[in-house]
Amino acid sequence: MKLSHHFGTTLREAPAGVEAISHQLLVRAGFIRQLGQGLFSYLPLARRSLTKIENILREEINAIGGQEMTMPVAHPAEVWQATGRWYSIGPEMARFKDRKERDMVLAMTHEEVVADLCKTEIKSYRQLPQLVYHIQTKFRDDPRPRAGLIRVREFTMKDSYSLDTDEAGLDKQYRAHYQAYFNIFNRCALPAIAVGSDVGMMGGSLAHEYMYLAPVGEDTLVLCRQCGYAANRQIARCAKPKAASEELKSIEKVATPETKTIEALAALLNVPKSKTAKALLMMAGHEEDSGTREEFIFAVIRGDMEVNETKLTNAVKADWLQPATDEQIRAIGATPGFASPIGLKNVTVVVDDAVPSSPNLVAGANEAGYHLLNANTPRDYAATIVADIAAAGDGDACLNCGQPLYTARGVEVGNIFKLGTRYSAAIGATFLAADGTQQPIVMGSYGIGSGRLLACVAEEHHDDKGLIWPISVAPYHVQLVSLAGEEAGVNEVADRVYAALLAAGIEVLYDDRNERPGVKFADADLIGIPIRLTVSTKAIGKGGIEMKRRDRKEFEIVSEANLMTRVQTEINSMLEEIAAKVVEVPFK
RNA sequence: CGGGGCGUAGCGCAGUUCGGUAGCGCACACGGUUUGGGACCGUGGGGUCGUGGGUUCAAGUCCCACCGCCCCGACCA
Known part of the structure; x- marks a missing residue:
């Protein structure tokens, strides 16, 4: 793509009132634009990064048996009435009437629809277990959207739903997600921890949240350095100081x-x-x-x-x-x-x-x-x-090891829930068991918001000049900067390198604008593409093209003949750096 | 929903105190000079001053109502 005709410009200054770093940088670098409160357009750069994130999501969920599908965003109220959430969820759920005056709902999540689908698709225990998922828009009319993409009203979520005959099957799929989610965050170079959490509006028996620890987060976590205990403050437990036993005295x-x-x-x-x-x-x-x-x-x-x-x-x-x-x-x-x-x-x-x-x-x-x-x-x-209705916080003793707990802020980047049969029983999603009885399907639900994940990656990977995308999430692998000016020869080399990169299948953003070097470098740093190639009289004089990684200071001159191989090697080594982060995590 | 702040050109802002017919920087267009870290000179285009009502000879400025956006809290996953 040539920057001269790219949709989405960079801004020298962020709009007033934009405070979160990820919000500022994503707006300034031309990734996102706000339409209304909690409503964003994703411009081409963001779209490319989101596609990369979504493909990581697909790969990891497919790897644990997921089958991708797509469910609607607009739902008839009936399914939500059947599970009771039509009544229990307040104004956070957007409701409207269609032309025939039927009550409708904009999807906040898709448990109801999955359960409804199961009524026709799942008949026998022989078909189970299964895992279905989609990557789809959700709408939650949040009372207070904030911090750019961290908290929005309309967002895209990968939500998967496990279908099992029993609790043991659910536990197996739950644990598979537990690891798959770590793989996803590691592949996005986002450090995340899993904490025990409240089940909230989902209901169910067990839930974990994946938290990216950062001051911009709005959840408070209670953590133990000694034994690794981690929980959302909403459910965090602590050891309570015991009272000395005494004789009961009279009132x-x-x-x-x-x-x-x-x-x-x-x-x-x-x-x-x-x-x-x-x-x-x-x-x-x-x-x-x-x-x-x-x-x-x-x-x-x-x-x-x-x-x-x-x-x-x-x-x-x-x-x-x-x-x-x-x-x-x-x-x-x-x-x-x-x-x-x-x-x-x-x-x-x-x-x-x-x-x-x-x-x-x-x-x-x-x-x-x-x-x-x-x-x-x-x-x-x-x-x-x-x-236990007591709040745990800073300085309280850890229930496991007795050491003092501490609190930290975090952003919830994913969650996994053991739902059990709450939705399947309410909707009537049953299967015929081996013993001949009809039983409700045992469900789990697992979500990751792709836009919030993108924002967290931006929050984690930047410097004072701009974004520094990990190769796995970067909108392009290479930014080619031509400092041609009036030099026709330099222009020819830049065009040739661009064509060669395209031919080699390397994702390249080509800054072919007639701008001064300072502007081009500043924009390249702001956008944060991992590898910068600079074509200039100076570099040609030194024997080739300058290559620099966004995350490093030093650069090297590579001859045009060796350039494609050298760039590919660098991309591969960046991919290996990411792959090395993907490790097994013990279930807690 | 409570507390606070802001709304003037695409973006950042001044002008509002004390009413007199809208300005600066960046960006944009044209001409010229310039070209390794956000250049310079000249010319030019672009505004229902958030919306509606009121006061006044006259409102960006004063009064009332509403809307939008941001921050803190409540709320939520």
């Missing part, structure tokens, strides 16, 4: 006027925060076919810990949580600021699992200005649910 009411925080309470009574019980009062929402059902949740946790809302949401199997208002708190018979689970009826009490083994805590008295000493469960109040 005693004490005056604690104007003492509404744990800090003030601990200070007033001169006890450690770990000797107090903190109440968190929330309304839990359950989206059901008949509408939204609300439930009052009284969560109890020791005063030295914080509640993790994701864990609490999962413990009560709710679709959402929001803080209870003072009116709602009074309505169940509690007193805001001095709430106590003792004496309440018909309220769901969720108790953190450290509380029952922590004797004689200070709790609210359900009376303004008073607390109770020596509150104990189950003696004084019953827990509807006992679960």
Whole structure:
């Protein structure tokens, strides 16, 4: 391709408000343009890189048995109603009516459609296991798109779906994806780690997220340097400091006027925060076919810990949580600021699992200005649910090895979910088992967003001058820069080299513009193609063409006769550098 | 949805305080000089000043409403 007629120009400055490095560079280098909030056009350079990423995705998923297909972006509402997600997902799902007034959905993901297809395609256990996938547009009307391609509303995702007869089969395909995903990220030269994650709107029993650790990320991860424990903060666990065992003492009411925080309470009574019980009062929402059902949740946790809302949401199997208002708190018979689970009826009490083994805590008295000493469960109040609802964070002890945990920011570049039979059962995707019974297909779902992956690669591989693409993702392998000026002879050499590169099947972007050298070099550095060839009077005088790698400072002069071989050798060695990154990763 | 910021030529910005009929740099076109790290001279084209309403003899500038985009938070995978 000749740069003089290439669609997509470079910009000296990034548009106002563009902050993430990957966003700035992709815009300045002419890869992407924004149409609206979270909506981007991918210009030819980006399109070429995305195609490379997609082909890596194809190769790795095909290698574990994937069969590529394509499912629609617009879905009739019925399939989403069948699984309940029509009701449980909020405004993030784009809905519209077709000309016949039928409810329609823009696909956020494709579990429903896969399950629907299975109704006709999968009849017998003899056909299983299978793995299908596609690379398709998704739309999620995210409340806050940000950071260029890192978080958008319309995006392309490789999503694969495993179909098995049982949990063992699912586990096998899940583990195959676990490794395949590492291969994919390694082949894109993107360092990523797998962390345990919440299953969120997908449901299911086990999930991992692949995280690219970077400040631009919006997920907080909890990590252990010692044993390698890694989890999204939403589900991260830690070892809780054990309370000393004591005799249970009898309840005693004490005056604690104007003492509404744990800090003030601990200070007033001169006890450690770990000797107090903190109440968190929330309304839990359950989206059901008949509408939204609300439930009052009284969560109890020791005063030295914080509640993790994701864990609490999962413990009560709710679709959402929001803080209870003072009116709602009074309505169940509690007193805001001095709430106590003792004496309440018909309220769901969720108790953190450290509380029952922590004797004689200070709790609210359900009376303004008073607390109770020596509150104990189950003696004084019953827990509807006992679960781990505590947040883990910096400095907490690792559950596995006891070492201090630390937190880091990351971008989710992929996820894998064990779905089980939630979707197949709801849609009626069953198979005839060997024993003659009809059983729902056991499913898994596995996603990687290609645009976000591209942005992360850009985020990871750049310098102050511009992008530095790994060879596997680069839009072209070679940028040929002609510094011909008025020298017809130099132009002839550049044209000849261009023709030779094309003939050799080497991907080349030819800067044939009549620009000054500084402009051309600056653009080449900005676009970040791995190998730069410079044809100039100076280089010809030294015996040939200058070759320089974008990721290195030094350059060499190669004779025109040896150039194709030399370039191919360099490309091969770059490909080998990438291949060396692909290694087996133990399943965790 | 809450808090903050911005909207003037393709891009970056000034002009808004104090109302008087729109400007700078880059980019673009033409002519000339220049050619190994974002050249220079000259000429030229390009604007519903986000949208609508209001105040006024007069609005980019003042008032009201709305829209769009960005950042932080809530939310989400």
